[in-house]
Amino acid sequence: MSVFEKIKVLDMSHALAGPFAGMLLADFGAQVIKVEHPHGDHFRPLLGGAYHAAVNRNKRDISLDLKNPEAVGVVKKLMVESDVLIESFTPGAMDRLGLGYEAAREINPCLIYCSISGYGQTGPYHSLPGYDVVAQAMCGIMLCTGHADGPPVRIGASWIDMGAGMYTALAVLKALLERQDSGRGQRVDISLMDTALSWMSPLIARFSMSGELPVRAGSALAAFSPYQVFKAKDGYLFIGASTERFWLALCQMLGLEELTRDSRFATNQDRVDNREELTKLIEQALASRFRDEVVAGLRRAGIPGGPVLDVGQVLDDPHVQQRGVLHHLEHPDLGPLTQVKTPIAADGEMPLIKTPAPAVGQDTRQVLADLGYEDGEIERLLTSGAAAAPPS
Amino acid sequence: MSVFEKIKVLDMSHALAGPFAGMLLADFGAQVIKVEHPHGDHFRPLLGGAYHAAVNRNKRDISLDLKNPEAVGVVKKLMVESDVLIESFTPGAMDRLGLGYEAAREINPCLIYCSISGYGQTGPYHSLPGYDVVAQAMCGIMLCTGHADGPPVRIGASWIDMGAGMYTALAVLKALLERQDSGRGQRVDISLMDTALSWMSPLIARFSMSGELPVRAGSALAAFSPYQVFKAKDGYLFIGASTERFWLALCQMLGLEELTRDSRFATNQDRVDNREELTKLIEQALASRFRDEVVAGLRRAGIPGGPVLDVGQVLDDPHVQQRGVLHHLEHPDLGPLTQVKTPIAADGEMPLIKTPAPAVGQDTRQVLADLGYEDGEIERLLTSGAAAAPPS
Known part of the structure; x- marks a missing residue:
């Protein structure tokens, strides 16, 4: 025992x-x-x-x-x-x-x-x-x-x-x-x-130090750009080019090298200040591309990013399926039901689900x-x- | 030890x-x-x-x-x-x-x-x-x-x-x-x-049972109305009248008794279907009232609700101040700094903060x-x- x-x-x-x-x-x-x-x-x-x-x-x-x-x-x-x-x-x-x-x-x-x-x-x-x-x-x-x-x-x-x-x-x-x-x-x-x-402790600590309040920024982090959700041909994806290296790699990947020479986008701060224009240009480039194709490119280039999935798409994601975090059971009253295991893998195993609710x-x-x-x-x-x- | x-x-x-x-x-x-x-x-x-x-x-x-x-x-x-x-x-x-x-x-x-x-x-x-x-x-x-x-x-x-x-x-x-x-x-x-x-496990379980995806509803819960953030004279507050009893109490509190006899708002489903009109009527009633006054009324009436606070206002809330969850310290480099204790009160005490980062x-x-x-x-x-x- x-x-x-x-x-x-x-x-x-x-x-x-x-x-x-x-x-x-x-x-x-x-x-x-x-x-x-x-x-x-x-x-x-x-x-x-x-x-x-x-x-x-x-x-x-x-x-x-x-x-x-x-x-x-x-x-x-x-x-x-x-x-x-x-x-x-x-x-x-x-x-x-x-x-x-x-x-x-x-x-x-x-x-x-x-x-x-x-x-x-x-x-x-x-x-x-x-x-x-x-x-x-x-x-x-x-x-x-x-x-x-x-x-x-x-x-x-x-x-x-x-x-x-x-x-x-x-x-x-x-x-x-x-x-x-x-x-x-x-x-x-x-x-x-x-x-x-x-x-909220990090934001509380900051406020206590400086009186600064967080800025609401939709899907973005206010401090970085491009660092937000974008629309591709068939769905949304997140792109997070928080460093100069990621920015250059992103422009290259999307065929937008001219932006790297554009004074409106010279530094991260410039890109934050001109977020709206930059978003338009990036979404123009994404309009003809499938989301999963772009995500694969981001991953190859090492740029932070991922698809914005709905709950159904999450269950179809190959990583989620292979990770072993899901458990499918037959509930006596509710029928087939997908459970999420307690996500603590110890020596390779997450805790077992033995009986339904x-x-x-x-x-x-x-x-x-x-x-x-x-x-x-x-x-x-x-x-x-x-x-x-x-x-x- | x-x-x-x-x-x-x-x-x-x-x-x-x-x-x-x-x-x-x-x-x-x-x-x-x-x-x-x-x-x-x-x-x-x-x-x-x-x-x-x-x-x-x-x-x-x-x-x-x-x-x-x-x-x-x-x-x-x-x-x-x-x-x-x-x-x-x-x-x-x-x-x-x-x-x-x-x-x-x-x-x-x-x-x-x-x-x-x-x-x-x-x-x-x-x-x-x-x-x-x-x-x-x-x-x-x-x-x-x-x-x-x-x-x-x-x-x-x-x-x-x-x-x-x-x-x-x-x-x-x-x-x-x-x-x-x-x-x-x-x-x-x-x-x-x-x-x-x-x-996400509850939403994953539901999708696996029924194929249903969550509905995005701003500050609301899609299933209930009125159950969302409203604007008062000087700020936002949340009101959650999820039951008939709460709905009647809310109308009485806001002097909106006529709504309880309005066929557009007869049942929760009616109120969900006519959320936009109902929101307008409630915000009209709130426009002349101070947020904290309304919140106090909600609490007296036992209706779920609370103010929508910014991080600074959170630190001024009398309950937060008296609960003992905050710890103010002097950080050697950063100066005065508010920390949030680990929120496990055991025999009345949350773990002590002995040294800053x-x-x-x-x-x-x-x-x-x-x-x-x-x-x-x-x-x-x-x-x-x-x-x-x-x-x-």
């Missing part, structure tokens, strides 16, 4: 960040039990089930209605034998259920108790519910993303949620190592807002039996609505 | 992802030595030094010119006593220096050897250099970000780099736990592209002396250019 197979995780979280944290630990080999309301995690219906399926694999599932005191009793029994608990209720909700940290610590002083929230367990906004998009608004990234003359733009996926899940998993492994010395668990407090701020309460009976509940008690819990399970 | 204080990390990485990984470990208490070329990490000049300062604190610094075989010898000596090595050269470069994984494993079979690259150590693109913005283009996020009728948009900060650093730190802690059982180190292979794909080679002499080099040898290494240090 590997070190992770001995680790028991009680995943009481929902939506995206907490489940992703639990899934990372499950992928590493931990025994993760998802505790789910009989109505199901409210993210189950989103994207046709894709959200839930993407972040809950490799887990078992017990369904409990925590409004029922008997269900709370089941959670307390699970706490006794768990190493880790993850929850993402609005701060205060676990306390009101009698499952807050102080209660949990009395039950199991070795428990690593992780709470994920929008703003953290402290501070003026701590009791507000958290949303990835609100953290995007408040951390500064929305005002760094988009066009200088346009409105703020949302990152088109909930990456702060994913990051908060990663910080939680990191906190758990850190706490497991520290517990070996101390013998004690920890209270871990992760927030979407703190996560986003840590990713569970159905609500699919393991309720077994988990209760493992806890020592007799058949009669289990049926009573199911009948009273404290627990739920699919028809057996 | 805590468990992390015994962990020695050789951070041979540069730019953003690798240094961030090393910094996370340094923040946890590990002894991290940054190995830096005498000319300095090429990210040192960016953003006036802010990039480097944000991801290299709590480290010591030895400067070595790895083109010099004596410098390579120093690294091999450091490998003997290190637990972890992090490098982010283009795949193959460490091998050409005689410092690749096979060589390292012979020197120290317990070493956890982490490589970070654009595409990973395997697959058709493995030898291409990696850039955050290229991974953004190729993972699909650029085509999910921006406006439906506009070009792809870059996320205005290098978040994939940050994520790759976090996966590296997670891989290191995982490997440390596994090493306790196995007695052996690991070869860890992290890439920007895999990191980005893992964050080091100067190039500031600890060269001491690190060499600790390795057993005599004063004469150290001077010879400095004179030959194998090592570098500021004037003593």
Whole structure:
């Protein structure tokens, strides 16, 4: 039994960040039990089930209605034998259920108790519910993303949620190592807002030094030119000629040698100042060329660049296919489904995907039996609505 | 001595992802030595030094010119006593220096050897250099970000780099736990592209199920309305009325009760279909109101929302200030500088920031002396250019 197979995780979280944290630990080999309301995690219906399926694999599932005191009793029994608990209720909700940290610590002083929230367990906004998009608004990234003359733009996926899940998993492994010395668990407090701020740290450091704010520049980096997305005959691609060598190689590749003698484009700063004209000239040269041809040329010449792919094209990319990061499985309810492995290749292997995301309460009976509940008690819990399970 | 204080990390990485990984470990208490070329990490000049300062604190610094075989010898000596090595050269470069994984494993079979690259150590693109913005283009996020009728948009900060650093730190802690059982180190292979794909996993799962591609919708979530950024009298704010209850509360708050009886806005789908008209009506109501007033109203009413802040305003936010996630220090070269703590609060404390990012080679002499080099040898290494240090 590997070190992770001995680790028991009680995943009481929902939506995206907490489940992703639990899934990372499950992928590493931990025994993760998802505790789910009989109505199901409210993210189950989103994207046709894709959200839930993407972040809950490799887990078992017990369904409990925590409004029922008997269900709370089941959670307390699970706490006794768990190493880790993850929850993402609005701060205060676990306390009101009698499952807050102080209660949990009395039950199991070795428990690593992780709470994920929008703003953290402290501070003026701590009791507000958290949303990835609100953290995007408040951390500064929305005002760094988009066009200088346009409105703020949302990152088109909930990456702060994913990051908060990663910080939680990191906190758990850190706490497991520290517990070996101390013998004690920890209270871990992760927030979407703190996560986003840590990713803004270079821009925050600059502002604190100079008062300078980032410039929104569409697909470009404001400091370099040409360094942005361009349109070719059949699609977009990114070209990043951030150095003199790349600029000269690009002009040669596109048959635009005359630009290297054009005073409007003599230095990077000139090219930044005349970005619009330069973009037009480069897009003229690209208008008759296929994107993949240009990308192949960039790669041969060592110029940073790549195609701008849609999600479907990503799955067709030969590198992505051969890298082994994708896993295709048959989900019992959703059908064929592509999963992305946890992208930590250790000695050549990424963690295995053994089971798809569970159905609500699919393991309720077994988990209760493992806890020592007799058949009669289990049926009573199911009948009273404290627990739920699919028809057996 | 805590468990992390015994962990020695050789951070041979540069730019953003690798240094961030090393910094996370340094923040946890590990002894991290940054190995830096005498000319300095090429990210040192960016953003006036802010990039480097944000991801290299709590480290010591030895400067070595790895083109010099004596410098390579120093690294091999450091490998003997290190637990972890992090490098982010283009795949193959460490091998050409005689410092690749096979060589390292012979020197120290317990070493956890982490490589970070654009595409990973395997697959058709493995030898291409990696850039955050290229991974953004190729993972699909650029085509999910921006406006439906506009070009792809870059996320205005290098978040994939940050994520790759976090996966590296997670891989290191995982490997440390596994090493306790196995007695052996690991070869860890992290890439920007895999990191980005893992964050795209919900959208990849959906595409694989249904062929559906994400819709670019500016600051909005396409599925809900009103759920986007709006303009108030003095700035932008996000309002996310994703449920009927939020919608009714919003109309009441803004004095727009007549909209709840307007057939164009009867259901969420109606409001999505008539987003443009609805946006106009809401912005009319907001035109005379101050942003912070509206945000306070949203919070009182329990409606998801928040201000769209710039990086400077973020630092003035009362919650951010009171949460304790910021650390103000005096950097010896850069002056006053705000750092973001590693956002893992454990038992109420985030990891301490003890020392600012080091100067190039500031600890060269001491690190060499600790390795057993005599004063004469150290001077010879400095004179030959194998090592570098500021004037003593």
